[in-house]
Amino acid sequence: MKQFRSLLALCLALCAFTVQAVHALEVVDERGVSVSLPQPPQRIVSLLPSLTESVCALGACGRLVGVDRYSNSPDQVKALPQLGGGIDPNVEAVVALKPDVVLLAKSSRVTQRLEALGVKVLVLEPKSHADVRRVLDKLDQVLGTHEAPRVWRVIDTSVSAAAQSLPASAKGLRVYFEVNNAPYAAGESSFIGETLTRLGVKNIVPAALGPFPKLNPEYVVRANPDLIMVSVRSAQGLEQRPGWAGIRAVREGRICRFSPEQSDVLVRPGPRMDEAARLMAQCIAEQSSKGGQR
Structure with missing residues (x-):
């Protein structure tokens, strides 16, 4: 009987170990670092808006316990503790939330400090x-949600539908997308540029200049775009910039000024890229009918 009890105890211990091993997660992040989690995280801190939105799109919004100050979608994350900027958040506030994992960007300055405090970082x-598809797949693996294929399918088919909705007159329209008034532009190699390409328009900023290059304003004057996309945050005084009054887009009033809420959608590489494509397509369709011949 004693031997039977010992054998039973051993079997139970082995079963417990096996269950734990089955649920244990191993994922390699952007640093090439292998991160081990004993089970899908139930308390998550996200310090990048696109990651916050991705977690929610995968159906795990309820697991978020804290976010960066710029994470504002979906609405339910606005009620969560805000932990400062994503690059340099309040480490003490993050640790106090006892997260199972913290999601953050490569550019964050607190990765090593959090790890030194025993916090799992991804x-x-x-x-x-x-990258958006790959990150969705990786988060899906970590969260155990099995939703990434569906989420990506919606994004991909919606971008294609936005492209198909455009009139033939919009094809080849030369576009300048200004990210902010430094001015920084969205080049062909950026995720915004990739969407513009799929919509069938021509980005005046080639991939050779990088994804988000800072431009000499004279560059835009020389490129003479047919259409300008810009946030209302940085559009003030655009027509008064030296030489810009002669740009075709300015002369013919082909300027789309996006609200702050719309701009948030446009500049985040995440699950709302389908909405971003629709916003851009609407802008292109409306503006392509304006003005004279290109």
Whole structure:
């Protein structure tokens, strides 16, 4: 009987170990670092808006316990503790929330400090369409949600539908997308540029200049775009910039000024890229009918 009890105890211990091993997760992040989690995290801190939105799109919004100050979608994350900027958040506030994992960008300055305090960190930073799909898959693996294929399918088919909705007159329209008034532009190689390409328009900023290059304003004057996309945050005084009054887009009033809420959608590489494509397509369709011949 004693031997039977010992054998039973051993079997139970082995079963417990096996269950734990089955649920244990191993994921390689953007640093090439292998991060081990004993089970899908139930308390998550996200310090990048695109990652916050991705977690929610995968159906795990309820697991978020804290976010960076710029995470504002979906609405339910607005009620969560805000932990400062994503690059340099309040480490003490993060640790106090006792997260199972912290999601943050490569550019964050607190990764090593959090790890030194025993906090699990997963570095993920999507910068292209392919990155968005890969990050969704990785988060899906970590969260155990099995929703990534569906979420990506919605994004991909919606971008294609936005492209198909455009009139033939919009094809080849030369576009300048200003990210902010430094001015920084969205080049062909950025995720915004990739969406513009799929919509069938021509970005005046080639991939050779990088994803988000800072431009000499004279460059835009020389490129003479047919259409300008810009946030209302940085559009003030655009027509008064030296030489810009002669740009075709300015002369013919082909300027789309996006609200702050719309701009948030446009500049985040995440699950709302389908909405971003629709916003851009609407702008292109409306503006392509304006003005004279190109």
